Amino acid sequence: MNVKSTTFPLVNPLSKPILYSYWRSSCSWRVRIALNLKEIPYDIKPISLIKSGGEQHCNEYREVNPMEQVPALQIDGHTLIESVAIMHYLEETRPQRPLLPQDVHKRAKVREIVEIICSGIQPLQNLIVLIHVGEEKKKEWAQHWITRGFRAVEKALSTSAGKYCVGDEISMADCCLVPQVFNARRFHVDLRPYPIILRIDRELEANPAFRAAHPSNQPDCPPELPNK
Amino acid sequence: MNVKSTTFPLVNPLSKPILYSYWRSSCSWRVRIALNLKEIPYDIKPISLIKSGGEQHCNEYREVNPMEQVPALQIDGHTLIESVAIMHYLEETRPQRPLLPQDVHKRAKVREIVEIICSGIQPLQNLIVLIHVGEEKKKEWAQHWITRGFRAVEKALSTSAGKYCVGDEISMADCCLVPQVFNARRFHVDLRPYPIILRIDRELEANPAFRAAHPSNQPDCPPELPNK
Known part of the structure; x- marks a missing residue:
């Protein structure tokens, strides 16, 4: 088409x-x-x-x-x-290749982590909101909401995580976590207090599905981007 | 307990x-x-x-x-x-009493409306964000994001709504819409451009499940609240 x-x-x-x-x-x-x-x-x-x-x-x-x-x-x-x-x-x-576990409590946990990120973090630090917040305050604003959300994500992961966010199977939660960690780095959030988040992010870095989806591998990524 | x-x-x-x-x-x-x-x-x-x-x-x-x-x-x-x-x-x-339709495309539409409200509107106008925005600007801020989101919800409803948000069965989308309309009124958003939203909200006003869940019928609602 x-x-x-x-x-x-x-x-x-x-x-x-x-x-x-x-x-x-x-x-x-x-x-x-x-x-x-x-x-x-x-x-x-x-x-x-x-x-x-x-x-x-x-x-x-x-x-x-x-x-x-x-x-x-x-x-x-x-x-x-x-x-x-x-x-x-x-x-x-x-x-x-399911994105949700079979077990209903694990499904709830996946959706909980998804929602903390997709309702509790990302909407508050997306481009259109930061334009509204203004150039001067946007970094502090983004850091504030990402930090608040990551505290809760790390706490949730402390009881749910195996190799990935919920157990040892990749789920929707992982699809949401990795891009949010990237954003946290863009806004220079101190990620040291979130060792489980960092471990899972590292684990997924080499996964081919995640690699191919990375911003640096997109057709519209500017060629002059550093670290491409 | x-x-x-x-x-x-x-x-x-x-x-x-x-x-x-x-x-x-x-x-x-x-x-x-x-x-x-x-x-x-x-x-x-x-x-x-x-x-x-x-x-x-x-x-x-x-x-x-x-x-x-x-x-x-x-x-x-x-x-x-x-x-x-x-x-x-x-x-x-x-x-x-399902909260999601059987049809997979209707389910997607329910979740779309849910997400517009729960990620695109509510997080930007909730109490903790408005405290951060400050007393002086909070009304304008809340109005801006609710208006932006309601334009999209109204457009989605124009092809999905029957008696309720998606067809003639109450769904998760309706569970999210009614409280968001209440918030819109609190912030004095002009709701006249959203006739479908208003019609569905009116339709659900008398539903016993929605009535019992209304803020004014909660045990912790202050007794001095007007319009209780």
């Missing part, structure tokens, strides 16, 4: 899934990991959150995602938005 | 579920609605977010919920936190 700006809202149910993504967006990153883990082929349609005041605000893209943010996933003839909802959809339609 | 401050972390699997709740907390309210819809008997343990600088910050409660916020639900011998994770747990262990 040839995606032009004027054909944004058209979704062909037989097409390869298209992920509207921005290389550094942690919410896009979560979905990239989930797609990779489940080995679902997809094309990336980059949406720059920077260029021209943010391509996510253009009229055509607003039809794709009325929240004017990434990601959005066109799949099975539908356009899905919101990263956790998308991961659940993938889990329910593509059960291979 | 007699809950004293020193026995906070003890959970008896045979006890009636205990919900740590604050009357005006929209996240507690979501869970109260879900419990009522599923007709699960529960006791309320009020946690005042105001008294003594916030009871959610005391050492005992931090053991219950390391995010130091409500709700937390003690049920089946476990302590669960994070409202959407709790609703999913209730759905998976008490399938009566």
